[in-house]
Amino acid sequence: MNEHTNLLIIGAGPAGLAAALAAAPRAARIVLLDDNPLPGGQIWRDGPQAKLPNQAHRLREQVLACANVHWHSGTRVIANAGPNSLLVENAERGWQIHYERLILCTGARELLLPFPGWTLPGVTGAGGLQALIKGGMPVRDERIVIAGSGPLLLASAATAKANGARVLRIAEQASLAAVSGFAAQLPRWPHKLLQSFSLFDRQYRSASHVLAALGTDRLEGVRLQQHGQVVEIACDRLACGFGLIPNIQLGQALGCAVEQQALAVDAWQATSQPGVYAAGECTGFGGSERALVEGAIAGLSATGNRQAAQRLWRRRARWHAFARALNTAFALDPALKSLATADTLVCRCEDVPYAALAGHSDWRQAKLASRCGMGACQGRVCGAATTHLFGWQPSAPRPPFSPARIDTLLHLESDT
Structure with missing residues (x-):
């Protein structure tokens, strides 16, 4: 009815x-x-x-x-x-x-950008990790690295620590000058200033970003670029999100x-x-x-x-x-566009690597040639990634917007 x-x-x-x-x-x-x-x-x-x-x-x-x-x-x-x-x-x-x-x-x-190893079990988005923990996923005593950009990294780390995880590193891609400049403005919003004190973590590092997730069958560690140097950290989970x-x-x-x-x-x-x-x-x-x-x-x-x-x-x-x-303080460094290698998957649903997309001029052409964006997520992940990587704008979605039962779709016909 x-x-x-x-x-x-x-x-x-x-x-x-x-x-x-x-x-x-x-x-x-x-x-x-x-x-x-x-x-x-x-x-x-x-x-x-x-x-x-x-x-x-x-x-x-x-x-x-x-x-x-x-x-x-x-x-x-x-x-x-x-x-x-x-x-x-x-x-x-x-x-x-x-x-x-x-x-x-x-x-x-979340904006999820592809990098080598990002499809390994144990790698999620920063907000994804927070949602999984709130939903009941146990993380006690797990070693976690959180990387990407924005305040969500600190919020995700706080949720993980409150549930017994060991947060080994929070890698923020924005520079120290950008983060400090933003922090200096927080007194204009006192509630946010107080919130920042509660979320501060000594493992936080600016000018740091993920290079690769390491492992064979599942995540075993992460390679980071930190202040111009490459470091590797053994971990059980990597949560990586580049803003919203x-x-x-x-x-x-x-x-x-x-x-x-x-x-x-x-x-x-x-x-x-x-x-x-x-x-x-x-x-x-x-x-x-x-x-x-x-x-x-x-x-x-x-x-x-x-x-x-x-x-x-x-x-x-x-x-x-x-x-x-x-948004000004945590604007993404253009260097993040070069994280993916030729064989790095961009569309996880349809197994489409970066090399299969790089030669195309727009989203529609790439989609027709490679099936990028035609899988279960309907381009929600890879569409945003290709917008950042190539400047493409995915077209408006066509119905159904989500998987649906046949009897639901029949309501359209009966109404007509």
Whole structure:
């Protein structure tokens, strides 16, 4: 049976939760859906070994207490089913949701760059390691190296140490000058300054990046370039992430304009498509504080409360300034584009090496010639990698956006 709602919110991270709470007083019916079992998104991911901040618990309880907010957990968007309608699916069924207004809070994912050995068992993303630990994966007494760029490295290390792991090294590719310059600005955001003290780790090294993961059948060690010298460290796990990139695929499929690899929005968080808003990290990475205020503005704007939304502009500007400082300090060194060798796999799903891609001029040509991006992840990993390596822009996804059951897809035909 199809579902109808005044406001549909895709994604229940900080932005989605804030949007639902802000919209609740004016919307007769709000549907909030996410593919995770509990609200919180990636940054507030719940699980057996997760320790959520009080703010996350409080916001989730407030939203779920609203009688007009209907929560769908473990639910994915499968296709655009026509004007103001999406086909969705959970573990039990598929159905269409018809909406009057839509807010995209689809978040971000890690940028994973290929390097020799990155497909070995024991190598994950930095955020991936954090999610696995929160989900219950034991890491007690394991030797872990964390590499890449951005504050997520420190957060991942803190989660690993809290669960008994031995973090041997945190390798940050940004220079000492860049990291120090960013740290010097943190007093402008006192909460972030206090947070940095709690996350500091004596194994942190700037101007350091991964060269290769070492091992035959699984990870045995890592080779790093550290301050111009090559060092090797024996370890059980390597977590390597080079920052975050916005999840824009659904927005692209709906025709929303993209700017600097993020969904473009105006002052009201409205996209280029009428009735479609976007908030949080799908509009650019900047932390949970930025996501919360953008979500609130989107929720207020979508329900016509522009006066209240405008009162939040100053707070949003403050966190946009933090995002600019963050992204400037941790901009990726161009040298990271040369990590992959000719035989390094770029597309893990279809076993496509770097050499098979280097001679092509764009994403479409490479995809047709090599099947890059045509595997299970549908280009979510290799598409972002090739954007960084070659400057290619993957085209908007075609439905189904995720693997789906036949009976779910039949809803499209029956509606027609």
